[in-house]
Amino acid sequence: QKEVEQDPGPLSVPEGAIVSLNCTYSNSAFQYFMWYRQYSRKGPELLMYTYSSGNKEDGRFTAQVDKSSKYISLFIRDSQPSDSATYLCAPWGRGAQKLVFGQGTRLTINP
Amino acid sequence: GAGVSQTPSNKVTEKGKYVELRCDPISGHTALYWYRQSLGQGPEFLIYFQGTGAADDSGLPNDRFFAVRPEGSVSTLKIQRTERGDSAVYLCASSPDRGSGTQYFGPGTRLLVL
Numbered sequence: 539q540k541e542v543e544q545d546p547g548p549l550s551v552p553e554g555a556i557v558s559l560n561c562t563y564s565n566s567a568f569q570y571f572m573w574y575r576q577y578s579r580k581g582p583e584l585l586m587y588t589y590s591s592g593n594k595e596d597g598r599f600t601a602q603v604d605k606s607s608k609y610i611s612l613f614i615r616d617s618q619p620s621d622s623a624t625y626l627c628a629p630w631g632r633g634a635q636k637l638v639f640g641q642g643t644r645l646t647i648n649p
Numbered sequence: 650g651a652g653v654s655q656t657p658s659n660k661v662t663e664k665g666k667y668v669e670l671r672c673d674p675i676s677g678h679t680a681l682y683w684y685r686q687s688l689g690q691g692p693e694f695l696i697y698f699q700g701t702g703a704a705d706d707s708g709l710p711n712d713r714f715f716a717v718r719p720e721g722s723v724s725t726l727k728i729q730r731t732e733r734g735d736s737a738v739y740l741c742a743s744s745p746d747r748g749s750g751t752q753y754f755g756p757g758t759r760l761l762v763l
Contacts, residue, residue, distance in 0.1 A: 546689070570750045581653070581740055581754030582692065626691050630750030635705040636682065637750060639691030 541565055544627055544640025553649050557614040561627035561640045564608065568629035571603045572637065573612050576624045585612075585625075617647045651675070653755035655741050661761045662731055670726040670758045674743030681724050682752060683716055684740040692740055698724060699747055731762045 544561040551557055570589055574582035588594040591605040598618075602611040610627050624644045628637040654673040662668050674681050680699055684692035694708040698718045706716075713731075718724040728735055738759050742752035 542691075544691070572750050574754075579756070581742075581756050583754065584751055587750065628691075628750070632748075634750075635697040635748050636694035636708065637684075637692070637752060638694070639684075641689070642691045 539564060541638050542627060542629060542640040545643055546641045548644040548646065550646040550648060551617060553617060553619060553647055555617050555647075557617050557621070557645060557647075559612040559614075559625050559627075559643050559645070561610040561629075562608055563610065563629050563638075565629070565631070565638075566605075566608070567631040567634075569632055570630045571601065571610050572628040572630055573599075573601055574626040574628055574639075576626060576642065578623075582626055619647045619649050622646045653741055653743055653753055655739075655755040655758050657758060658756065659759045659761075661763065663763050664731060664733060666731050666762075668728050668731060668760065670728075670739050670760070672724045672726070672741030672743075672755060674722065674724070674741070675745075675753055676722075678743035678745050678753070679721070680744045680747060680749060680752075681718060682742040682744075683724070683726050684742065686738045686740055686757070688737075695726070695739075697748075728760075731760075733762050736760055736762045 572587040573585045575585045576582040598615045600613040624642040626642045627640040683695040686692045697705040701721045738757040742754045
């Protein structure tokens with residue numbers, strides 16, 4: 539079993555839709571849950587992160603973590619064509635030296 | 650300010666050749682990471698530097714891969730006797746602190762081994 543599992547998609551939705559992206563993980567030592575966004579032929583960029591369980595909102599984006607079920611979600615409201623990218627979840631534990639990435643979900647928002 | 654830069658952006662080589670990939674981190678960032686990303690996959694950790702020393706090289710797949718950061722800034726990833734399976738995008742990232750989940754990535758070097 540991989541340390542981080544992510545639905546690979548691809549996912550294609552119309553503009554304005556609510557998007558739900560999800561990951562599961564196996565290592566209970568993870569404390570920070572990062573979401574990176576990667577545009578085509580670019581490096582990943584940090585979108586947002588949460589610490590421990592709970593929700594965090596940043597504009598149209600909401601990150602949610604349930605540590606009891608080891609489940610991570612990212613919701614995008616009022617999706618825009620500019621949101622079309624690959625979204626990578628990457629849990630991280632303090633003291634760890636590396637990010638452990640999921641496979642990435644390729645998202646396309648159709649105008 | 651300038652972000653992480655990587656050169657070359659693309660590299661085509663023949664099986665068995667030696668290649669060097671360069672990373673210029675953000676100025677002042679002490680931590681530097683190398684990852685490898687295959688098509689349709691997330692980045693996979695290779696090596697982490699804190700300053701000049703390799704603090705964690707557990708992700709290097711075999712002894713054909715080696716990386717250095719002699720002055721604590723620029724880093725070079727070196728691959729000997731390249732194989733077709735080495736074809737991937739090699740990503741470099743840096744962060745200002747020791748072992749941070751907030752990492753700043755370069756655009757990557759696309760390596761193709763023929």
